[in-house]
Amino acid sequence: MIRTSASSADCQIDNNTSCGTCRLSGLCLPLRMHLDDIDRLDRVIQRSRPLQKNQYLYRANDPFRSIYAVRSGTVKATTLTERGQEQITGFYLPGELVGLDGIAENRYTCSVMTLETSSICEIPFARIEELSAQIPSLQRNIFQLLSREITHDQQLISLLSKSSAEQRIAAFLLSLSRRHEARHLAANAFRLPMSRTDMGNFLGLTIETVSRVLSRFHAQGIIQLDKKEVRIADFPRLQELSEANN
């Protein structure tokens, strides 16, 4: 198991590694903070060398020390159900934070694994607590990030509770699209970094159903699909499919 316990030497792997220069700072923790406060935050953040595919960032029940920001790549968070099945609770793109679930019980309730080679910023939570008592905008950001995670989860609850297979997959593709857009990446063409199995697990569908629905969307000209590469050909139709059933 590879851990992200960065020494200061590691920080020099990439010489562009500070919140001040990071293109993601408009999405991530330093959002709307003053430059000097970002600097104080920056000094407690540890940046490790990239993790390869299928590496655990941490596992459920590990003691909670840090929250983590995805700098590049994609990770998935999974919980174990009572009968030992894995349930994916989210996929996280650059600029998104994982580990927030660990705060409640001082140990993580999820495991987090990379889906591809990924760089991660580790943010020791004890430091965050100290700093956020001193920097109101940081405290506010943490509150908001936690709250945003809640509203995201509730949207997912709604999706899982009410929607058909087509709606789920349409909504999933649109969610990825929007998040790419927010990162100044193409909204209409991107790579699905997760397997069909992972998609199905996340969306509460079997792998066969995922495959069938994607094939159907492709056949209907709504998307183009080549293995993991997707191109959304008909946004309005996909939007419709994600919403309306009748």
Added chain:
Amino acid sequence: MIRTSASSADCQIDNNTSCGTCRLSGLCLPLRMHLDDIDRLDRVIQRSRPLQKNQYLYRANDPFRSIYAVRSGTVKATTLTERGQEQITGFYLPGELVGLDGIAENRYTCSVMTLETSSICEIPFARIEELSAQIPSLQRNIFQLLSREITHDQQLISLLSKSSAEQRIAAFLLSLSRRHEARHLAANAFRLPMSRTDMGNFLGLTIETVSRVLSRFHAQGIIQLDKKEVRIADFPRLQELSEANN
């Protein structure tokens, strides 16, 4: 629409209304705080006269001002899906907090409505932010409460994604049971304050399925059921049903 904007006069309706004397303080926001800090917290909390059944505490898109603790009664939180359907995201018992979803966007994303006559403590969030910068244990409690909401939502995601109707309802009954127990109430006999429709909505099932499964559990002697009154007759079996499928 009734609001909980309490004047100091309102506070005197019930002369036992302070966090220091509240039986729920071991579950609620003041958890593990020093007495004098609880006192400071107490002074910003506004306690209104009880709300009657089916009153909105707040509605989605209302500007976010406060979080709310349920003091007595039960409330439900609902979001509106894209096509205008209501999705219940949670039921909240005494000692539990609602309104945390509002922090992210400075307006609520859920509506919250009482299921029965309920007393609510209103906690202005701006005050909380100030105080929690000064009282580390309070800051920590807020972080933990937010994080706990996340882990709860994720458990629900797992339930909705993976489980059969029987598993969902078994798990739901057990969840209520555990929460009653934590409040020193009977774990094996309680009242379901929500309608079958609400249960179905929350669990992603139709009202007919809810009714059938409850009837089946009753017929099998696992629960006793008289309208909204439940009595869990066979805990181990219910536990089994909530977990194992095969």
Added chain:
DNA sequence: CGGGTTGTTGAGCAATATCAATCAGGGTGG
């Protein structure tokens, strides 16, 4: 007492899961 709302029960159906066969791609070892 009556009417509206909520809950229960039954019958048939539709959506998705399950089971199974096949295919494609990638890595490995001969």
Added chain:
DNA sequence: CCACCCTGATTGATATTGCTCAACAACCCG
């Protein structure tokens, strides 16, 4: 370099779960 295997994805056939529609019962409130 190719044959082989292994994993992941696709597609087809069938089974099953829970939804839909419908009738009816119970309760609540005036």
